[in-house]
Amino acid sequence: MADRAAIDTIKGYFYQFDQSISQLLTLTNDTDTITVEGIEDIDISTATDETAIQCKYYSKTEYNHSVIAEPIRLMLNHFAEYKNGNARRIVYHLKGHYKSGHHKLITPIDLAFLKTHFLTYTRTVKKVKTTFEHHTELGLNDTILKEFLTVLVIDINADDFESQFKNLISNIKTQYSCSDFTAEHFYYNNALRVIKELSIKKHAKSRTIRKVDFLNLIDTSQLLFNEWFIERKGKKTHFSNLRKEYFTSLNVSPFNRLFVFEVTPSIYSRSDLKELLFIISKKWSKLTKREPRPFCPYVYIHNIDNKELIELKKELASEEFICIDGYDFNGADFNPLSITKKADHTNQIKLKFINELGFIDDILKVAKGTKYVYQFYLQKPFYENNEPSIKHIKIQIGNMENIKNII
Secondary structure, three states, X not given: OHHHHHHHHHHHHHHHHHHHHHXXXXXXXXXXXXXXXXXXXXXXEOOOOEEEEEEEEEEEEEOOHHHHHHHHHHHHHHHHHHHOOOOOOOEEEEEEEEEEOXXXXXXXXXXXXXXXXXXXXXXXXXXXXXXXXXXXXXXXXXXXXXXXXXXXXXXXXXXXXXXXHHHHHHHHHHHHOOOHHHHHHHHHHHHHHHHHHHHOOOOHHHHEEEXXXXXXXXXXXXXXXXXXXXXXXXXXXXXXXXXXXXXXXXOOOOOEEEEEEXXXXXXXXXXXXXXXXXXXXXXXXXXXXXXXXXXXXXXXXXXXXXXXXXXXXXXXXXXXXOEEOOOOOOOOOOOHHHHOOXXXXXXXXXXXXXXXXXXXXXXXHHOOOOEEEEEEEOOOOOOOOOOOOEEEEEEEOOOOHHHHHHO
């Protein structure tokens, strides 16, 4: 029961975050803003209007007036402040999704309905059940309540969780003219991160963002390891989608593939690293006699100690796992032409080690044919290459183990 309740709570957060992203994408002007967790869940400010939206997701709950009564009373509190000259005028939206009970509310509601079902409530005071009229406590007459109704919009037929998400991805695809995968794994992933970071900032001003700034922040070529995105997708599904998009092919082409990743020295394991290297070599090499264009991949390991790299190579050599690194003899300088020599059935070169980060560009300059760089990073990318002819894929990972699950 507790687990289901936690899942429902997390779903509610996602529902609100997705609504925030949707509202930003549909703003008319680049300078229009939203505030996350402002007066309500989402406050929208344009040149002409101020709107406060509260959105709730109750997919397993029947609608009853009492569910939305308190939020409406809180909205009336703000409206009373506006009438007293202490707050700006805004339009209040209450959006909710419910399992059933929609027939109980017929909109637009009138004054009598507002008073009876939303503003009048009972509470036990000193063991005595007492009836309160919220509008009376605020000193608001019928004229003011009628005015409040003109700025109150109630929608209990909001999209369900999946429909809202599907529409959001469709909007992102339209905004950026991109595929489903790119819309979800790049733009939505980044958008979710931006909204989540805004939501935890202390001051309302810091939780406010313009549409143009939001669009710039989410327009990045990096695939983030966003814990909230992973929570939504599930690790298994997330890794499967990445593998399907970038690392699955019935016929592996003879391209120059550079696998660039980093290790964390404090938790480094040579056996784990070797396992990853064997997987990369096995999946991205073709060295048979019948292969007309044999090939093998390059690897660069960021943050590995130089002495450990030497010991790793020695161990691989002792296991007759043949690698080259661009050094032709003891004392020689690095030679990019040497490391780009063709691997084939005769020499059985299974991996090409790139010893230093600066060598990557040298190799890419002399390598012939199609070039792919797959960069797996922990916190931020450590290698950049903007050459349009090179496919550079940047994927953030939680740890090195994730690479095996992705490729």
